[in-house]
Amino acid sequence: xxxxxxxxxxxHVQEGDSTNFTCxxxxxxxxxxxxxxxxxxxxxxxxxxxxxNGDEKKKGRISATLNTKEGYSYLYIKGSQPEDSAxxxxxxxxxxxxxxxxxxxSGTRLLVRP
Amino acid sequence: xxxxxxxxxxxxxxxxxxxxLECTVxxxxxxxxxxxxxxxxxxxxxxxxxxGIGQISSEVPQNLSxxxxxxxxxxxxxxxxLLSDSGFYLCAWMPSGRTGELFFGEGSRLTVL
Numbered sequence: 001x002x003x004x005x006x007x008x009x010x011x012h013v014q015e016g017d018s019t020n021f022t023c024x025x026x027x028x029x030x031x032x033x034x035x036x037x038x039x040x041x042x043x044x045x046x047x048x049x050x051x052x053n054g055d056e057k058k059k060g061r062i063s064a065t066l067n068t069k070e071g072y073s074y075l076y077i078k079g080s081q082p083e084d085s086a087x088x089x090x091x092x093x094x095x096x097x098x099x100x101x102x103x104x105x106s107g108t109r110l111l112v113r114p
Numbered sequence: 115x116x117x118x119x120x121x122x123x124x125x126x127x128x129x130x131x132x133x134x135l136e137c138t139v140x141x142x143x144x145x146x147x148x149x150x151x152x153x154x155x156x157x158x159x160x161x162x163x164x165x166g167i168g169q170i171s172s173e174v175p176q177n178l179s180x181x182x183x184x185x186x187x188x189x190x191x192x193x194x195x196l197l198s199d200s201g202f203y204l205c206a207w208m209p210s211g212r213t214g215e216l217f218f219g220e221g222s223r224l225t226v227l
Contacts, residue, residue, distance in 0.1 A: 006157075032212055043204065044158075046215035086132060089157060091216070099165045100208065101173075102216060107156030 002026055004092045006105035013080050014113050020076045021108040023090030027071040031100065032093035035064055035075055039086040039105070047075075047088075078111040116141035120205040120219035127226055128213040135222050137205030140186065145207040147188040148216070149180055150199060152202040163204075182193075200226045 008036040013019050025033065032051045048057040053068040061078045073114040077084055087107040094101050118136040127133060139145050146165055150158040161172045162180035170180050177196050181189045188205055205219040 034215060036216070043218035044216070045218075046207055047201050049213050053160060072118050091158075097171075099163065099171065100210075100214075101160065101163065102148070102208070104150070104158040 001103070002029075002092060002094060002103045004090060004103050004105040006088075006090055006108050008108060009106070010109040010111070012111045012113065015081060017080050017112075018076065018078045019080055019110065020074050021088055021110075023073045023075070023105055025071050025073070025090070025092040027069065027092040029096055030068050030071075030092070031095045033066055033068075033073050034091040034093060035073070035104065036085045036089040036091065038089055040109075044089060077110075080110070082112045082114050085110055085112045116207075116217065118205065118207055118219045120203075120222055122222060123220060124223045125225070127195050127224065129197055129226055130194045133190070133195050133199070133224070135190040135203055135205070135224075136190040137190075137219055138186055139188075139207045141185070142209065143209070145209065147182065148206045148208070149188065149190050150204045150206065152204070153200075158204065162190070174185060183216055195224075195226045197226050201223055 005023050035047040038044040046065045050066040055066040057064050064075045066073045087109045089107045091102045091104045117140045120144045149161040164170050164182045178192050203222045206216045208214045208216050
């Protein structure tokens with residue numbers, strides 16, 4: 001059974017604070033690691049797709065790193081804004097039985113107070 | 115460009131009634147298709163995925179089934195709903211290749227009473 005763990009489960013920060021979340025995943029059958037942002041009343045949207053150990057991706061104030069050997073990824077938000085409030089999901093993509101499975105963690109729910 | 119649609123958006127059904135959620139993808143061929151469910155207070159749980167017409171893989175034993183009668187159509191069904199089937203259901207597709215990301219439909223909220 002593929003297990004993806006995210007921490008913390010929820011996070012309340014003040015506008016302007018920087019924050020980070022952790023995603024832990026199996027180190028075997030690794031194919032890619034995804035991060036998604038899920039805003040209330042919308043569908044999840046992809047932030048990053050990372051495939052190589054040591055990958056670092058950045059989009060505006062949000063960045064992510066990947067360590068496939070130890071099985072973790074960090075998502076950083078610099079200078080949080082209220083519009084960053086959402087649930088952040090990571091997903092582990094594995095190639096198994098000739099097909100791709102994308103297994104999600106339970107998410108980190110971020111609330112940024114103005 | 116590719117689009118994905120699922121319907122209905124909301125559904126209230128009595129226990130024991132049947133279910134059919136439909137999902138269609140436009141603008142691509144032979145996509146990998148997925149059904150996920152978010153139960154209350156939990157993340158996204160993979161229910162079914164399909165790599166082609168008639169090819170369905172189930173991730174968890176449950177009261178639901180899936181079918182792919184056409185290349186870009188994915189259907190989630192149940193013959194008799196249970197209370198525990200309540201939740202938010204998301205259809206998604208992903209292009210082939212290592213860097214492909216999931217594109218989600220609008221979601222369907224099912225309440226079983």
